[in-house]
Amino acid sequence: DTAVSQTPKYLVTQMGNDKSIKCEQNLGHDTMYWYKQDSKKFLKIMFSYNNKELIINETVPNRFSPKSPDKAHLNLHINSLELGDSAVYFCASKSSREQFFGPGTRLTVL
Amino acid sequence: KQEVTQIPAALSVPEGENLVLNCSFTDSAIYNLQWFRQDPGKGLTSLLLIQSSQREQTSGRLNASLDKSSGRSTLYIAASQPGDSATYLCAVRGSGATNKLIFGTGTLLAVQP
Secondary structure, eight states: OOSEEEEOSEEEEOTTOOEEEEEEEOSOOSEEEEEEEOTTOOEEEEEEEETTEEEEEOSOOTTEEEEEEETTEEEEEEOSOOGGGOEEEEEEEEOSSOEEEOOOEEEEEO | OOOEEEEOSEEEEETTOOEEEEEEESOOOEEEEEEEEEOTTSOEEEEEEEETTOSEEEETTEEEEEETTTTEEEEEEOSOOGGGOEEEEEEEEESSSSOOEEEOOOEEEEEEO
């Protein structure tokens, strides 16, 4: 009965690799997001999709490419991973008013 | 550009105390404000949402107030318990076309048994 789910929960990889994080929501929401939480716990929006269309791109490097195959899924692909990409990445979806978050994916780049 | 600040950054209280967490925002043109709780290594749990037209919302021992004109919100926790220990995040949603959620810096709360 999970509302917003992400996989994997943990991801450890070498610099330069390409990796993907998957997100799914079963709430029927049209809008989904990706956020990055840095080491100081500050949460910052990266992308927003509404019904599979990109509506927010917060000047994120183009190594990050979100993909929304349908409105229940918003995946995040990261190319050429760098040390500074290490963070917790949260997926979220939004009803008309309220936002719901996934459990997060802790990415560690070595 | 909207900026959201939370004070204090960290707070430690003995069990049973009532406490107040503060959130301030620079642009009063907001759609709503949401308080979240984040446990270590976990995602965010929504606690309370206040629409811009509302003054407060209550859920159990939690009460959130909103003073849009002064750019402030408070989260009041009554009779605190060790299980309340977590990071509390305030976030405001703008009223513009993009309508995105801007987060505060968080308050780390520790309730001592």
